[in-house]
Amino acid sequence: TQLLEQSPQFLSIQEGENLTVYCNSSSVFSSLQWYRQEPGEGPVLLVTVVTGGEVKKLKRLTFQFGDARKDSSLHITAAQPGDTGLYLCAGAKANAGKSTFGDGTTLTVKP
Amino acid sequence: DAGVTQSPTHLIKTRGQQVTLRCSPKSGHDTVSWYQQALGQGPQFIFQYYEEEERQRGNFPDRFSGHQFPNYSSELNVNALLLGDSALYLCASSLRASETQYFGPGTRLLVL
Numbered sequence: 043t044q045l046l047e048q049s050p051q052f053l054s055i056q057e058g059e060n061l062t063v064y065c066n067s068s069s070v071f072s073s074l075q076w077y078r079q080e081p082g083e084g085p086v087l088l089v090t091v092v093t094g095g096e097v098k099k100l101k102r103l104t105f106q107f108g109d110a111r112k113d114s115s116l117h118i119t120a121a122q123p124g125d126t127g128l129y130l131c132a133g134a135k136a137n138a139g140k141s142t143f144g145d146g147t148t149l150t151v152k153p
Numbered sequence: 154d155a156g157v158t159q160s161p162t163h164l165i166k167t168r169g170q171q172v173t174l175r176c177s178p179k180s181g182h183d184t185v186s187w188y189q190q191a192l193g194q195g196p197q198f199i200f201q202y203y204e205e206e207e208r209q210r211g212n213f214p215d216r217f218s219g220h221q222f223p224n225y226s227s228e229l230n231v232n233a234l235l236l237g238d239s240a241l242y243l244c245a246s247s248l249r250a251s252e253t254q255y256f257g258p259g260t261r262l263l264v265l
Contacts, residue, residue, distance in 0.1 A: 046195075073252045073253070075252075075254075077256070082259075082261065083258050084159075084257050084258045084259045085251065085256045087254075087255060088236060090252070101170060130195055130196075131160050132196075134252035136252070140201060140211065141198065141245075141252070142198070143188075143195030144195050145194050
């Protein structure tokens with residue numbers, strides 16, 4: 043049973059387009075992380091969101107944590123080929139130690 | 154400031170063999186977690202070490218074991234390898250009280 047569902051699974055867009063990917067769960071998390079992973083490499087942390095309703099911006103990337111802390115979204119404005127990669131969300135529960143990952147959204151941005 | 158490092162980068166083994174993977178955490182971190190990432194899937198939690206003890210464990214058989222050393226580095230051991238153990242093995246480090254983990258580049262294990 044996948045606790046974190048990410049959608050869409052695959053997304054292919056042209057350079058300059060905007061996109062949103064989603065991370066949904068029936069569980070409440072005390073924090074949620076977004077990572078970007080390139081083939082054969084480890085995930086690289088993009089952001090951690092902690093407060094329900096929180097919005098964080100990282101250049102052209104906007105991350106939002108749902109009010110109930112069960113879901114999150116990542117919006118990319120004016121996507122570039124360098125944004126290509128696997129975007130993973132991971133939820134953590136207080137004092138639980140481990141993170142639970144979704145299966146990711148594979149994004150391809152074509153020049 | 155070195156990030157998380159893992160060795161080796163790639164490894165090929167045959168069924169039934171044993172393997173040891175190594176991880177050095179990010180400077181200042183005291184907690185190490187290990188994950189298995191199969192092709193096309195997200196990382197799956199194996200276990201976490203803190204103060205040289207296993208603190209949390211995921212749904213993995215006893216063939217998977219680990220160790221943490223006084224300098225916080227860690228090893229992951231897998232015995233009696235199966236074809237299905239082929240995956241990218243990721244090490245992540247954190248501070249005990251932090252829920253944010255930083256990952257190493259991983260070790261790609263192929264079991265033939």
